[in-house]
Amino acid sequence: MTQPNRPSPGGPPSLAEPRPAPVVRSAALPARDPLPATAGGPGGAVLDVVVPVFNEQDDLERCVRRLHAHLSATFPYPFRITIADNASTDATPEVSAALDEAFEEVTAVRLEQKGRGRALRTVWGHSAAPVLAYMDVDLSTDLNALLPLVAPLISGHSDLAIGTRLAGGSRVVRGPKRELISRAYNLILRAGLAARFTDAQCGFKAIRKDVAGTLLPLVEDTGWFFDTELLVLAERAGLRIHEVPVDWTDDPDSSVRLLRTAADDLKGVWRVGRALATGALPLERLRRPETERSYGVPAGLVRQLLGFCLVGAASTCVYLALYALLRTGAALGPQPANALALLLSALANTAANRRLTFGVCGRERVLRHQAQGLVVLGIGLVLTSGSLAALDLAVRAPAHGAEVAVLLTANLAATALRFVLLRTWVFPEQPPRQHNALARSPR
Incomplete structure (x- = not known):
């Protein structure tokens, strides 16, 4: 990742949001090849895990220390953890700066505007790691799924990978309200956008850098609908999305506003569906040159x-x-x-x-x-x-x-x-x- 200056005592340095690249109807993505053992370069990270935070002074240190210990013990490639502070107003910037100083693999950056999608777009856009991921700060997802999440991207098997709480093999502990909302939302995606992936809202996803560089300029949302829009466009372009069943425990103290988030998501579904119906998105620039066909059934x-x-x-x-x-x-x-x-x-x-x-x-x-x-x-x-x-x-x-x-x-x-x-x-x-x-x- 392009390193910002070391944080000042007042908190991490600000990282400007990159301007969206002009949408050019260019050639398709290159062939999806496995990453070499030296993919990160001398001392460079192969994996960059982003943790978007907003006013998480109580949970941030515990999350980053646990994530760092897990990656150090289990991940065979160089890695980086990036704390993306979304304009927090509590002591989150100071906690981020302290973690940046304590661990060589941890980088803290600050954005002056809120929005999880904006944070991911900004950090992923500046990162030099060939595999990019993110997870929620509450660590609701068991970290043992992290290596299975990114392995298909490193091997060249898949373009994106997501954790799913709604597939066979997942173990989920959460209340009936969130369970109902999650399943209803995925039914809306299947009916309205013909989505085939099983879980759009799980905060546990990864993407290859080359795919992100081409796909991110097409994604408009800067909030919670960001990753849903990312997945829908990737799927419509024919990119391969790998799903990993996860063990997931609900965070009862989550600060997500369910009703407001649901309304924004429905607006996003309408906007993306209209853009797909009118052909406003140049999805041909996301397609791989190789054709991935199933035997006996013509593609599509x-x-x-x-x-x-x-x-x-x-x-x-x-x-x-x-x-x-x-x-x-x-x-x-x-x-x-x-x-x-x-x-x-x-x-x-x-x-x-x-x-x-x-x-x-x-x-x-x-x-x-x-x-x-x-x-x-x-x-x-x-x-x-x-x-x-x-x-x-x-x-x-x-x-x-x-x-x-x-x-x-x-x-x-x-x-x-x-x-x-x-x-x-x-x-x-x-x-x-x-x-x-x-x-x-x-x-």
């Missing part, structure tokens, strides 16, 4: 199928509502009503699938995609119109209920065909770029 198929089903369900409801409105309100015949309802719902369907299902951002090829979507619409129109024509031939003056039932069945068949055409023709997956050994392989 499950996620794309889920997104397509959600968009298709909404589009089907809109289509049926429009058809009923045009048939009864506008008094149109079945064929014109079907064609117009299908056209209006399909335009929105193509746009939604382009952004949400297949992750195509920006305006490039948007007209071409809409034109191809209209071709797919034509195929659906043939199926549904043919079904109506067959119904008219079989039953003279069919009831509206029969028309709707036939249209629903035909629309489901058209929907399945639409997914295949969208995936293979309209939004085909780009072939992966050859890289390193793949480019040199005779195969």
Whole structure:
């Protein structure tokens, strides 16, 4: 880490928050390689553990001494512990300065503004360690999970690692109120942002420095939602997130304001979801060159199928509502009503699938995609119109209920065909770029 001056008697030196780097649509991240034994350089730290604090004069010394003793006894690489003081108003700066003087591996810095996310962004942005981590000062998480947390990052297996209290193998002691809030929040993340990680709020996370350098400029939050936003963007970019079941004991004296934090988190979920839906985030600059596929299932198929089903369900409801409105309100015949309802719902369907299902951002090829979507619409129109024509031939003056039932069945068949055409023709997956050994392989 870039060392600040040694602390003055009044407390640790201030560390200015780095300005966010301009978001440039550059190349993807390099290949994820294991860190060499000399990754930290001569005398440099391989791991930098950040402890964000605000008015923690009573718990800080106990936490840092225990963490230092654990790392000294169990961690095989050079390490650093950074105390990030978030504008504390009690004796926390003096305690931080004393710990900085007492231990060579401890560095105390001070930020003049509050915010856990701001502290992590600032310290991680200045750190030179190839692996960056943080944990809460209350040490609710058992420290025996620290080495399993950072080992996949050092070995090159994963990009980020998180402790989870909601996975099998975790042992958690906490009250029903916090348990309910935590599980409800993760359900919101799964429903609203399609998150697959199990625990966003556990204060026990790590990230590789190269990933942090590219990912942090995209994260806007400076408070408690910071790490949730970090994980959502990393997951959407296809980065690998390793989860470690932890033993966790609730701190009854925690200073976190649950209601205010929950409200801020919901605002963050809305903001991030809107940015992902509109393609405002250049996630392509976070993707690794190697493709990580599971055998037998094409990459992204499950996620794309889920997104397509959600968009298709909404589009089907809109289509049926429009058809009923045009048939009864506008008094149109079945064929014109079907064609117009299908056209209006399909335009929105193509746009939604382009952004949400297949992750195509920006305006490039948007007209071409809409034109191809209209071709797919034509195929659906043939199926549904043919079904109506067959119904008219079989039953003279069919009831509206029969028309709707036939249209629903035909629309489901058209929907399945639409997914295949969208995936293979309209939004085909780009072939992966050859890289390193793949480019040199005779195969």
